[in-house]
Amino acid sequence: MPLVRIDVPDHLENGLESQIGDLVYDAMLESLKVPVDDKFQVLTRHAESQIVKPKSYQGIEYSDQLIIIQITLNEGRDTDVKKAFYAKVAHSLHSRLNIRKEDILISLVEVNKENWSFGNGEMQYGP
Amino acid sequence: MPLVRIDVPDHLENGLESQIGDLVYDAMLESLKVPVDDKFQVLTRHAESQIVKPKSYQGIEYSDQLIIIQITLNEGRDTDVKKAFYAKVAHSLHSRLNIRKEDILISLVEVNKENWSFGNGEMQYGP
Amino acid sequence: MPLVRIDVPDHLENGLESQIGDLVYDAMLESLKVPVDDKFQVLTRHAESQIVKPKSYQGIEYSDQLIIIQITLNEGRDTDVKKAFYAKVAHSLHSRLNIRKEDILISLVEVNKENWSFGNGEMQYGP
Numbered sequence: 019m020p021l022v023r024i025d026v027p028d029h030l031e032n033g034l035e036s037q038i039g040d041l042v043y044d045a046m047l048e049s050l051k052v053p054v055d056d057k058f059q060v061l062t063r064h065a066e067s068q069i070v071k072p073k074s075y076q077g078i079e080y081s082d083q084l085i086i087i088q089i090t091l092n093e094g095r096d097t098d099v100k101k102a103f104y105a106k107v108a109h110s111l112h113s114r115l116n117i118r119k120e121d122i123l124i125s126l127v128e129v130n131k132e133n134w135s136f137g138n139g140e141m142q143y144g145p
Numbered sequence: 146m147p148l149v150r151i152d153v154p155d156h157l158e159n160g161l162e163s164q165i166g167d168l169v170y171d172a173m174l175e176s177l178k179v180p181v182d183d184k185f186q187v188l189t190r191h192a193e194s195q196i197v198k199p200k201s202y203q204g205i206e207y208s209d210q211l212i213i214i215q216i217t218l219n220e221g222r223d224t225d226v227k228k229a230f231y232a233k234v235a236h237s238l239h240s241r242l243n244i245r246k247e248d249i250l251i252s253l254v255e256v257n258k259e260n261w262s263f264g265n266g267e268m269q270y271g272p
Numbered sequence: 273m274p275l276v277r278i279d280v281p282d283h284l285e286n287g288l289e290s291q292i293g294d295l296v297y298d299a300m301l302e303s304l305k306v307p308v309d310d311k312f313q314v315l316t317r318h319a320e321s322q323i324v325k326p327k328s329y330q331g332i333e334y335s336d337q338l339i340i341i342q343i344t345l346n347e348g349r350d351t352d353v354k355k356a357f358y359a360k361v362a363h364s365l366h367s368r369l370n371i372r373k374e375d376i377l378i379s380l381v382e383v384n385k386e387n388w389s390f391g392n393g394e395m396q397y398g399p
Contacts, residue, residue, distance in 0.1 A: 021215065021252050025314050039197050058250060059197035060152050060213060062189075062316075070276075070293050070313035078391035086314060088275065088344070090215070090252055100386055101395045108393025119392045123312060125275050125344055126387035132227055133253035137205035138246045139235025141228045148342065148379050166324050185377060186324035187279050187340060189316075217342070217379055259351055260380035264332035265373045266362025268355045 019134045019143065020046060020091035021058050027083060028063040034115065035061040041110045042087060049103035050095060058136070071123075078120050085111070086123045092143070093128035100126065146261045146270065147173060147218035148185050154210060155190040161242065162188040168237045169214060176230035177222060185263070198250075205247050212238070213250045219270070220255035227253065273388045273397065274300060274345035275312050281337055282317040288369065289315040295364045296341060303357035304349060312390070325377075332374050339365070340377045346397070347382035354380065 022042060026035045039059045046052045071084045087107070095103075104124055111117040131143040149169060153162045166186045173179045198211045214234070222230075231251055238244040258270040276296060280289045293313045300306045325338045341361070349357075358378055365371040385397040 019252075021213065021250070033194075036194060036197070053203070055199035055202045057197060057199045057202075058211075058213070060191065061195040061197065062191070063195075064314065064316070067287075067290060068315040068317075070290070070311060070315065072309035072311050075309045075311075075390060076307070076396065080391070084312075086275065086312070090254060097386055097395070097398055101398065104389035104395055105393040108389070122389070122391060122393065123275070124389040125273075125383070127254060127344060127381060127383055128387065129252070129254055132224055133255065135231035135235070135249070135251040136202060137207070137249060139232040139249065141224070141231055142203065144224055144228065146379075148340065148377070160321075163321060163324070180330070182326035182329045184324060184326050184329075185338075185340070187318065188322040188324065189318070190322075217381060254381060256379070256381055259354055260382065262358035262362070262376070262378040263329060264334070264376060266359040266376065268351070268358055269330065271351055271355065 019056055019058070019136055020050070020052060020089050023060045023062070023088045025062050025064055025069060025086040027066045027069050029066055030063070030083060035063060037115055038085060038111060041114060042107055045103055045106040045110055049099060049106045050091070081118060081121055083118065084121045084123060085117065086125070088125040088127065090127045090129060092131045146183060146185070146263055147177070147179060147216050150187045150189070150215045152189050152191055152196060152213040154193045154196050156193055157210060162190065164242055165212060165238060168241060169234055172230055172233040172237055176226060176233045177218070208245055208248055210245065211248045211250060212244065215252040215254065217254045217256060219258045273310055273312070273390055274304070274306060274343050277314045277316070277342045279316050279318055279323060279340040281320045281323050283320055284337060289317060291369055292339060292365060295368060296361055299357055299360040299364055303353060303360045304345070335372055335375055337372065338375045338377060339371065342379040342381065344381045344383060346385045
């Protein structure tokens with residue numbers, strides 16, 4: 019039950035944010051082993067000036083097309099799983115959508131599995 | 146001091162997001178025992194294509210009106226309190242606003258009570 | 273690698289959100305000791321009705337210009353550091369931009385340092 023927020027600049031091609039969302043979901047299936055159909059995302063386009071980034075940070079140079087992907091998900095994935103996920107997202111967005119790997123920022127926020135209701139007012143993952 | 150983000154599709158009736166916010170606040174008063182007037186919310190309407198959801202997930206079928214409620218709040222509520230809150234929100238949005246219970250996604254993000262300043266540059270809940 | 277979300281009402285002067293972002297970054301450099309150029313922000317303007325706040329909460333009175341600053345950052349700052357950061361942001365926004373100190377809400381969400389990729393599909397802060 020991850021919830022994914024994807025923020026993109028609005029000079030990106032229309033609809034590209036949906037394609038990004040699809041590929042992030044695919045990477046979550048493969049690397050994070052989320053269940054099929056566990057695909058809940060909020061996509062937002064922003065004026066370029068409203069996605070603020072440095073020219074570069076620790077050697078990585080950003081263009082005006084930084085994409086920010088923030089994912090709230092259950093805690094418990096280990097280091098290797100997270101690493102594989104980051105690599106998969108970057109590879110996939112680059113090879114399929116021609117997005118620069120430098121321009122992909124991923125932030126994970128981990129929560130307890132009791133912290134979700136995905137419908138009907140029930141705690142589906144709780145005890 | 147929860148901070149509530151509510152994301153709704155923009156084909157919902159105008160202003161419905163405010164009514165949703167009011168009812169979420171009422172449920173927080175009743176179930177989470179937040180203090181009176183502890184009501185801070187960011188409401189956002191999105192093009193339908195920008196709230197991404199599956200047709201169904203684990204037996205729950207979604208319509209084109211999924212509402213996403215993400216709440217940052219202090220840690221410490223137990224399982225029963227969270228369950229009661231989810232149930233209250235779903236009951237309330239359904240009975241008062243005719244929203245399908247299936248279309249209500251709730252995500253909690255728990256933080257330390259030192260992690261807030263709600264004005265004046267002070268840490269109101271800290272030691 | 274904090275990720276900062278700043279939500280402001282849209283009757284604020286155009287571009288003021290960028291100035292707020294700059295000052296929040298300066299306060300992060302000074303008080304949180306983030307590295308230079310660690311400046312990643314999503315700024316969003318909202319219709320006034322979509323930033324919901326009480327008339328007052330615990331003695332603090334809000335105007336129609338509440339600014340909400342939510343920061344995802346690595347865990348580990350102690351109480352005094354957080355206090356100094358809140359004070360610095362409020363002082364700075366007030367003295368430089370004439371924003372009421374009462375109208376500044378700050379929320380921190382702490383995460384593990386493995387929870388970031390800031391480009392190239394790598395886990396820059398991991399082991």
